[in-house]
Amino acid sequence: MKQHILSCTTKYYKQISISFLLINFTTSVRPTNTSQLDKSMGYRLMCRFWTYDVFYHPAVREGGYEYLMRMDDDSYFADDTKEDLFVYMKRKDLDYGYRALYSEPIEPLKLLLRQLFGKKPIIINCIYNNFFLIRLKWYYESKEVQKLIDNLLRDDLILREYIGDGCAHGTMLKLDTRAQVERLERLSYGHNYHIMAPTLSKVIFKATEGFSEELIKSCQQLTVLRSFKGKLHRINIS
Known part of the structure; x- marks a missing residue:
């Protein structure tokens, strides 16, 4: 895969520099019997990676970057984005940009939020975050974000109980009411068979x-x- 990516990219764009870094996806943590056992530990580690690990990897933390963008290897823009998305984030002074939402059971997350913030219910919209852009300064300096992350990591809660990274991101945006956030609905975006046409908020699944x-x-x-x-x-x- 590494050689395939390099050969495809540098063949046409020789000025692009691509780095590959190994990530340690091993743990002795075991899921609780009451958690979503259909979510493997490998999948849970991936969720922790996009919630915490990637932000503190030396390549990101020490790289001097202003923004980070996630784009899964089976994700794609189905049309021209019209504008460089990093330039757009900068121009609009955004902390977070995403394309769509999804839902899944979040009982462990709800319990954590009740413990932290009392009985008042907090409605969470989970981010369909195989694609997102985030201002790193906001992630590192938001007190609300860091409080949430600390509690997700404590006693490996995010791994033991399974808390999806999309729901963790949605919670970050909900807790920090000062965050500048935009749903990028004009993007024509796809994730494997999931299609998100411009201006439409719903996600359509179309096996082809x-x-x-x-x-x-x-x-x-x-x-x-x-x-x-x-x-x-x-x-x-x-």
């Missing part, structure tokens, strides 16, 4: 025959789903 097979041609073309009909669009990048 041949889509996975097309991905092996990623050096020559970008293959995306643009419509709810499940039609493949191929964009030549060679």
Whole structure:
């Protein structure tokens, strides 16, 4: 995979510098029997990574970066973004940008929030965060964010009970009412078979025959789903 990414990218864009860093996804923590046992420990470690670990990896913490963007390897923009997203975040003075929301059971998170903030219910919208942009200064300096993160890490709660990273991000945004946040609805975005058309808030799932097979041609073309009909669009990048 590493060589594939390098050969695809540097073949056409020789000025781009790409670094690969190993992440230690091992732990002795075991999930509680009452947690969502369909979520493997590997998946839980991934959730912790995008909630905490990535922000304190030396490559990020010491890199002098202003923003961080996540883009999963099976995510894509189905059309031109019109503007560099980092420039857009800077111009709009945003702390966080995302495309869509989702929901899942969050009882352990609700219990934690009741312990921290009393009985007043807090409604959480989980971020569909296989794509997001975040201002690192906000993450590091927000007292509300850091209080939440500290409690998620205490006694490995985020691993033992399973708390998804999207719901953790949604909670960060809910707790820090000063955060400047935007749902980037004008982006035509896809995550494997999940399609998010411009201006529409809902996520459509459209399994499409041949889509996975097309991905092996990623050096020559970008293959995306643009419509709810499940039609493949191929964009030549060679």
